[in-house]
Amino acid sequence: MSTAGKNTGAHDHQPMTAGQWGELLFLSAIWSTSFFLMKIADGGLPPLTLVLCRAASAAVTLYIYLYVKKLSLPRDPAVWKQIALLALINNVLPFSLIFWSETIIPSGIAGVLNAAVPIFTVLLAHYYLHQPATPAKLSGAALGMAGVALLIGWHPVSAPGAVWAELAVVLASFCYAASSIYAKRFNYLPSAVTAASQLTMTTAMMIPISLIFDHPWNLHYPGWQPVASVLALGVFCTALAYLMYFRILKTAGSLNITLVTFLMPVGALILGVTFLHEEIHLSVLAGMGLIAAGLACIDGRLLRLLKKPKAAIQG
16 A cells, blocks of 8 residues: 555654754755855756756756666656656746746845745644644744845845845745645655656656747857756755755654755855855845744754753752
């Protein structure tokens, strides 16, 4: 009997091990570079074609991994229907939205706005994983949304369509949160199989979309930097990252995996300032601070650590 429909949030209540934290920190470092690489790639190819190239290169990389490990893709059509939905909300929509947004806004701001993922995860987990939204989590969600609102409502980006571009990143964050909940139904599959399957479906979806909207046959060679960037996105920020993502999701749970966004904004801002000469303004730091405070409330570990010394003194 297939276990594809099973969906549990048991792991989300358990503290992560040191090894899981190490994997999470490494994953955040990989994904923080994705915003920087997307900005470079956007300078040479249109967004939808970039999504196709990213997904296809990642899929090929994972096929090699599956061959070495002697693993195969699912054969059940019912499983592929579920994978199609996962590909839509975890790749097709968020990749397209963020690639497009970075044609307008700085990569650092996109990275900060993407930190809204755990905020949406808390709300979705309340309804779909039967994890009550505690006062601390609700307070964290409110702080995080205030940070998002600050970034969208008050910052120096004056490019036409900047607000829509920022809202696109927020929508992408919602997609990532939803996918972290939905992807738990694939826990019975090896992580590499889940990753390769969703990227195969993403590639299949993006081929007609790219052909219809980008007309890639009219494109000129973009230069080595965009090509190298999109290959790095595919091999490292997608194939390798998703191997780790589904592994952590399986062992640590939906809410814990979204904590990867703790460090991603910092890395995205540093890379943007250092290599792309983007500016960090006070509103960006204030917004990031509110989002970080919200994530700390949602996670709860920092608050518990702060309470321990007081408890020790009273004892």
